[in-house]
Amino acid sequence: MVVVDPSEFGAEGFDPKRWINAALDARHPSEPLDRFLADAEERLRAAADDAGAALERDSADALRRVPLACRDALRLRDDAVALRSHLASVLQSLSQAEGSSAESITALARIDTVKQRMEAAYTTLQDAAGLAQLSQSVEDVFSSGDLPKAAETLATMRHCLSAVGEVAEFANVRKQLEVLEERLDEMVQPRLLDALSNRKVDAVQDLRGILTRIGRFKSLExxxxxxxxxxxxxxxxxxxxxxxxxxxxxxxxxxxxxxxxxxxxxxxxxxxxxxxxxxxxxxxxxxxxxxxxxxxxxxxxxxxxxxxxxxxxxxxxxxxxxxxxxxxxxxxxxxxxxxxx
Structure with missing residues (x-):
């Protein structure tokens, strides 16, 4: 019995003679030759008919699909043209938005600068108000004998003076601060002498912190x-x-x-x-x-x-x-x- 594989006939380099000889070699010896050849011919004709029918169906299907594919291609072309036009309008909008964004960013930067200046002015005004208040209450702090609090008050006063700058209204406060720092330094010295002489580590460190706070570590040295x-x-x-x-x-x-x-x-x-x-x-x-x-x-x-x-x-x-x-x-x-x- 001859087995027909249509793929063999479409292969590159197909040799009909070789195929026939191979089929004959595969014949059973007891099978008559004429019957075998008639059967092979019948199978080849049936395979050819199947191939022709398949080709006809595929051709008809292709002829039916080509107009649909052409319409789809035309529709895709129109969609591509529309998309290109839409992208051009989007790019134009982005370009316009970029210009307006740059202007907006510049405006925002100016607003932020004004905001920072207003905050700095507000802070300076707060420091000025706090400086005036500290100048009035600092004597009470000294009278309490709380040296760390006095040092903290003087340090705050100096910070406020550096914030307000060389303002004539606070010239007397600047002189007052120098006198108070010297006064606090003199108040610390007897305690420092006792702490150093008697090796009181905790007391020495506390007094060192006070002098450092008012920028007078040199006197400790x-x-x-x-x-x-x-x-x-x-x-x-x-x-x-x-x-x-x-x-x-x-x-x-x-x-x-x-x-x-x-x-x-x-x-x-x-x-x-x-x-x-x-x-x-x-x-x-x-x-x-x-x-x-x-x-x-x-x-x-x-x-x-x-x-x-x-x-x-x-x-x-x-x-x-x-x-x-x-x-x-x-x-x-x-x-x-x-x-x-």
Whole structure:
């Protein structure tokens, strides 16, 4: 039985002879040849008839669909033309809107500038009103003894003055503020002295906040330096005290004066100074976590600045001990230091 596949006949490079030979090769040996060929011919004719009928149906269907497709194409063309016209009008509208939007944005920017100026003027007027009120009530704050509140009031007054600018009406308030800041600084100093001397960390930090609030941290720095330079100067003066005590003792005994060597005493002064500064550094880490890097070195700088002339004199005397002429000069200097003639 011959199986006819129409797709084989439409394939590129189809060879009829090869197809027939392949069909014959597939024939069963018991099937007669003439019957097989008649059956193959019949099947091929039936396949051709089916193909012709299908072609006729498809052609008729195509002929029926072509006018519909043409009408659809014409309608699509008209829709495209209408859409293009609509897009052109939209683009024109957008162009006009862009121009009007730019003008609107410019107008809004001007309005916003005016608004900002009005807000700034309103804020300035508020600051001016608040400044006048603070100027009248600040004495009551000072009378209450509440130093943090006084510092906050003065800081607010300074902020208001910076807002109103150089207005002649507030010139007296500016002078009043300077006097009040100085007054508050003087009120803080006794408490600061006590807090620094007794190492009251909490009190020191509160007073530091007050002085910082009114821009007077410099006075804390001065007070701190003054307090801690004194012990270091005392360490330096111990050499003179020992020399004086030694001289008085020798005078009482009537023996020869034996002075302490400055060169042998100087290392002990350095050791005690460094020990003092190390202890102060550790304390400042807690009391002044933001300023300890500058406060402690400043103490050393101020100390050596005050000891400069005395240091040079002692070094000169010590280096002249080996010369007989300068030895008498050294004795005279020691006599002057000890109060003798």
């Amino acid at each position: 001065v007070q701190y330096t003054k307090i801690h330079v004194k012990p270091l100067k005392k360490l330096w003066e111990d050499f003179d005290l020992k020399q004086r005590a030694n001289r008085i003792e020798m005078d009482k005994r009537g023996g020869e004066i034996t002075s302490i060597s400055f060169s042998s005493w100087l290392p002990s002064f350095y050791d005690e100074t460094l020990l003092y500064l190390e202890q102060e550094w550790k304390w400042c880490l807690t009391a002044f976590p933001e300023e300890y890097r500058s406060l402690v070195p400043k103490v050393l700088v101020e100390t050596m600045s005050e000891l400069n002339s005395s240091f040079i004199s002692r070094v000169n005397v010590a280096t002249g001990d080996a010369v007989p002429e300068t030895r008498s000069v050294a004795k005279g200097v020691l006599d002057v230091i000890s109060g003798g003639m």
